[in-house]
Amino acid sequence: MGYPGKNHKSYQTPKRPFEKTRIEEETRLAIEYGLRNKREVWKAQSHLRKYRKAARELLALMSSSKDQAIFDAKKTELISHMQRAGLLGPDADIDNVLALKVPAHLERRLQTLVYRKGLARSPKQARQLVTHGHIAIAGRRVTIPGYLVTRAEEAGITYDGKSPFVDTAHAERTRITKPAGPGAGVN
Template sequence: MGYPGKNHKSYQTPKRPWEKTRIEEETRLVIEYGLRNKREVWKAQSHLRKYRKAARELLALMSNAADQAVFDAKKTELISHMQRVGLLGPDADVDDVLALKVPAHLERRLQTLVYRKGLARSPKQARQLVTHGHIAIAGRRVTIPGYLVHRGEENDIAYYGKSPFVDASHAERTRITKPAGAAGSGVN
């Protein structure tokens, strides 16, 4: 066991580092979501890998008829957790956990939701606004672009109270328009 104060790696690097299709897909995700580097894609993959592992363990438990009550309890716990986080919909099952892809995880990041809500012009600007402390969730400043926003917190994303962006006449804010794909953008 290591020193408890030491940070540990929260991702795994690819086993085949020069695979062309993987590199192109990761590059596309980095550009589309305005990520800092591919390490953030690998973190998302590792996060989803943990959920998939739990789902596979559940399916292994299901084969044993004596543990049906344990299976139902663990299944309910996993599915409800993932619904609270926002990775799954209301009528999801264990198969939906196994079918999750990296973009589903990247869509739940604060940086992406700031852009989707129309608080920034681009994903890169959304990252900058979060990092510089202009974004708050329920009035509390959050400066981590990779913060996973729960479903209940999604509607509470706004500019921080002391930020100059609160003023609607701010020069940069007048240039910001909601993206075409954003829900409720009002653009027809």
């Protein structure tokens, strides 16, 4: 155990630091989603790794447990948690948890959703708008680009009331056009 007030690393670095295909894939994701560095990709991988571990433990519990009710309760809890987070669809199962990929997690970040909703011209600008306090969720300003937005909060993403972007005649806002779909207009 350590000092509880100290922040601890929330990711694992790659075991092979100079693997060409992994580096290219991480670079592609960092550019596509406007990430600050590859550490954010590693955080997403670690986050999904925890969900996959829980799913594997559930499958092991199912094969060794005599009580089906405990398995069903834990399975329902895990899947409903991931559905609320927006990582899984309405008719998901344990296999869907195991099949999750990093882009599914990156799509739930506030920075990405701001760009997808057309509030910014690029993922990098979306990151800047969030960091500078121009974006609010349900009237509450959020300044963390990596904030994971739940399905319930997704509809409440707008410009903050005190932001100059609220004015539709703002010079930068007139240049912003809504992207056609996921991955569209990515530089």
